[in-house]
Amino acid sequence: MGKDLIQKSLKDSLFTGIIALALFGPIVGLRTVAKNEVLVVEPKWFVVLLIVIFCAVGRFFINLYTFRKEQRRGEQSSFGKAVSNFLDEKGAQIAIAAIAFSIIFPFMPFADRYWMDIAIMMMTYIMLGWGLNIVIGLAGLLDLGYVAFYAVGAYSYALFAIHFGWSFWICLPIAGLFAGMFGILLGFPVLRLRGDYLAIVTLAFGEMIRILLLNWYELTKGPDGLTGIPRPSFFGLPFKRYPDEGVETFHTFFGLEYDPMQRIIFLYYLILILALITNAFTIKIRRLPVGRAWEALREDEIACKSLGVNPRNTKLTAFAVGAMFGGFAGSFFATRQAFISPESFTFIESAIIVAIVVLGGMGSQTGVVLSTIFLIGLIEVFRDFESYRMVAFGGAMVLIMVFRPRGILAKRKPTIMMGKHG
Amino acid sequence: MSNNLLDVQNLTMKFGGLIAIDDLSFSAKKDHITSIIGPNGAGKTTVFNCLTGFYKATAGSMYLNKDNNKMDLKKFSDFRVAQKAGVARTFQNIRLFPQMSVLENMMVAQHNKLMVASGFSILGLVNSKSYLQKEKEAVEISKYWLDIIGLTNRADDNAGDLPYGDQRKLEIVRAMCIEPHLLCLDEPAAGLNAKESAELNKLLKFIKNDKKTGILLIEHDMSVVMGISDHVVVLNYGKKIFEGTAKETKNSPEVIEAYLGTED
Numbered sequence: 001m002g003k004d005l006i007q008k009s010l011k012d013s014l015f016t017g018i019i020a021l022a023l024f025g026p027i028v029g030l031r032t033v034a035k036n037e038v039l040v041v042e043p044k045w046f047v048v049l050l051i052v053i054f055c056a057v058g059r060f061f062i063n064l065y066t067f068r069k070e071q072r073r074g075e076q077s078s079f080g081k082a083v084s085n086f087l088d089e090k091g092a093q094i095a096i097a098a099i100a101f102s103i104i105f106p107f108m109p110f111a112d113r114y115w116m117d118i119a120i121m122m123m124t125y126i127m128l129g130w131g132l133n134i135v136i137g138l139a140g141l142l143d144l145g146y147v148a149f150y151a152v153g154a155y156s157y158a159l160f161a162i163h164f165g166w167s168f169w170i171c172l173p174i175a176g177l178f179a180g181m182f183g184i185l186l187g188f189p190v191l192r193l194r195g196d197y198l199a200i201v202t203l204a205f206g207e208m209i210r211i212l213l214l215n216w217y218e219l220t221k222g223p224d225g226l227t228g229i230p231r232p233s234f235f236g237l238p239f240k241r242y243p244d245e246g247v248e249t250f251h252t253f254f255g256l257e258y259d260p261m262q263r264i265i266f267l268y269y270l271i272l273i274l275a276l277i278t279n280a281f282t283i284k285i286r287r288l289p290v291g292r293a294w295e296a297l298r299e300d301e302i303a304c305k306s307l308g309v310n311p312r313n314t315k316l317t318a319f320a321v322g323a324m325f326g327g328f329a330g331s332f333f334a335t336r337q338a339f340i341s342p343e344s345f346t347f348i349e350s351a352i353i354v355a356i357v358v359l360g361g362m363g364s365q366t367g368v369v370l371s372t373i374f375l376i377g378l379i380e381v382f383r384d385f386e387s388y389r390m391v392a393f394g395g396a397m398v399l400i401m402v403f404r405p406r407g408i409l410a411k412r413k414p415t416i417m418m419g420k421h422g
Numbered sequence: 423m424s425n426n427l428l429d430v431q432n433l434t435m436k437f438g439g440l441i442a443i444d445d446l447s448f449s450a451k452k453d454h455i456t457s458i459i460g461p462n463g464a465g466k467t468t469v470f471n472c473l474t475g476f477y478k479a480t481a482g483s484m485y486l487n488k489d490n491n492k493m494d495l496k497k498f499s500d501f502r503v504a505q506k507a508g509v510a511r512t513f514q515n516i517r518l519f520p521q522m523s524v525l526e527n528m529m530v531a532q533h534n535k536l537m538v539a540s541g542f543s544i545l546g547l548v549n550s551k552s553y554l555q556k557e558k559e560a561v562e563i564s565k566y567w568l569d570i571i572g573l574t575n576r577a578d579d580n581a582g583d584l585p586y587g588d589q590r591k592l593e594i595v596r597a598m599c600i601e602p603h604l605l606c607l608d609e610p611a612a613g614l615n616a617k618e619s620a621e622l623n624k625l626l627k628f629i630k631n632d633k634k635t636g637i638l639l640i641e642h643d644m645s646v647v648m649g650i651s652d653h654v655v656v657l658n659y660g661k662k663i664f665e666g667t668a669k670e671t672k673n674s675p676e677v678i679e680a681y682l683g684t685e686d
Contacts, residue, residue: 285547296522300518305501308501308504414525414526
């Protein structure tokens with residue numbers, strides 16, 4: 001085994017060296033420098049040589065000690081297994097601890113404006129991830145245009161709030177309803193599509209909504225965006241330093257000093273509650289017949305038909321319910337930003353949400369939280385490194401896919417257990 | 423002919439220029455196991471696909487006699503055949519929900535009933551007592567069937583992790599969960615060993631005698647066909663070449679010719 005292994009590893013590291021040379025040769029090796037106002041190519045072959053040697057030798061040792069040791073490709077590493085077992089056993093306690101932590105989070109000493117903003121953003125992504133998990137994780141419909149429903153929710157909230165002056169709590173369900181209707185609208189044409197074809201059509205749908213928002217100037221103000229979206233109030237008590245005459249505000253009502261953080265903390269709890277509602281709803285509906293039918297449809301549509309399950313209604317409900325939660329998240333986004341434009345609803349948003357769901361482990365609610373913390377957290381941590389942020393993001397994805405090819409938490413729990421019913 | 427469960431008259435199915443089923447007529451009785459046999463490519467599965475709404479027959483009629491209520495199967499498209507007419511089927515290549523547990527597979531089969539009980543999810547979301555009661559009943563029904571095939575202790579395992587023979591049996595009892603009048607089985611004995619085949623025979627006889635469900639069976643395994651069939655229909659090139667009891671079929675020169683060819 002020893003000799004054969006070394007030979008194989010050498011071959012592999014040689015190959016790695018060639019690839020490294022091809023990549024780094026032009027990128028690092030040839031540098032253009034301005035000399036006397038003329039661009040001159042300054043070769044740096046020594047640096048390239050160092051990089052190539054580093055890659056090849058590194059690869060050689062990785063081959064020797066990591067890859068070849070466990071020939072079981074695709075199987076979980078022992079570390080991953082331990083983590084997944086731990087999460088399985090202590091799942092309930094961890095969830096309670098996480099919820100408790102998120103409730104006291106705003107009162108932590110380090111929770112300043114910056115951290116609160118990140119927490120609110122993460123919570124929004126978690127909620128979107130949970131919403132999309134219904135469509136992708138449960139019903140198995142790869143939806144690359146989820147951001148469209150987010151946009152529909154945001155714009156319908158903004159338009160109703162601006163033109164009719166309705167409060168947040170009235171506009172929120174309306175926005176959800178609108179997004180849900182758009183979900184059905186998208187659902188109808190894609191009923192017969194699966195897999196790649198479905199992904200392409202949903203992607204196009206997401207772009208259509210964005211382009212519509214961009215060009216329907218009379219309604220959406222196009223690229224200028226909608227401004228002056230009313231802020232949410234605490235059951236009628238606005239968060240304002242200088243309120244209008246005769247209007248009681250949050251801080252005067254509770255006899256507090258005015259602090260802009262009060263509004264941020266309120267927004268934080270708002271999105272926390274919305275997200276937890278999404279989660280509770282998903283956990284519950286998964287155990288109902290319709291949730292089981294979603295999963296069955298993901299597993300085998302033909303078998304579903306043979307058992308009398310209506311695939312059309314089942315798919316449409318999945319699209320509608322998923323879109324509805326996207327719409328809720330959208331209205332929260334609109335009220336938080338007080339300004340929305342089509343720029344906030346580009347394909348990259350859809351891609352990030354899909355990445356969160358897929359990397360978290362399709363169908364796993366906890367997985368969505370973990371991958372959001374991992375991905376969005378990394379993007380934030382690397383904010384100071386500017387262009388390296390996306391490298392970190394991509395690297396994180398690659399790492400998850402290498403070590404946990406089926407997502408961080410891939411284990412699925414049955415929705416009903418015989419043991420419980422005796 | 424009122425005691426026939428299924429009446430198929432002049433059924434024809436064409437795919438472009440290819441005639442898969444050619445003017446086929448046969449009937450199946452309520453407490454009978456009716457086998458459809460024939461060489462590969464004879465059109466057996468196509469008959470099933472027409473009956474269960476996966477294909478739309480080019481011509482002919484199919485009537486199901488459900489509690490003295492004649493139903494035209496041609497009026498139902500895909501899933502409605504199972505939902506409204508009560509015709510269940512299994513597949514040549516097993517189609518379970520592999521990533522779902524055995525019990526969940528059984529529960530999905532009772533979807534329509536439970537969907538109504540859950541008030542289309544609204545009553546279910548608020549944990550209504552009537553829904554929980556219905557859910558419990560559905561679990562009881564699942565347990566009843568799982569006891570029969572001896573899989574109750576594996577009810578919480580993924581269906582895809584079961585041994586092949588158990589998957590076959592699970593698919594059959596899952597189909598029984600929709601409380602069908604007619605059960606169409608597409609090669610249920612394929613890939614089973616002798617012991618498993620014997621168990622399958624027992625299960626099918628139980629369904630026929632105790633559940634009063636008519637069975638339509640496609641099968642290549644002659645020990646199964648001859649052992650349990652009350653009536654055999656032989657197809658070749660989409661045409662019916664023989665119809666009769668198992669014993670008559672075994673001795674029929676047409677059937678022997680279709681399977682073995684003629685002596686020169």
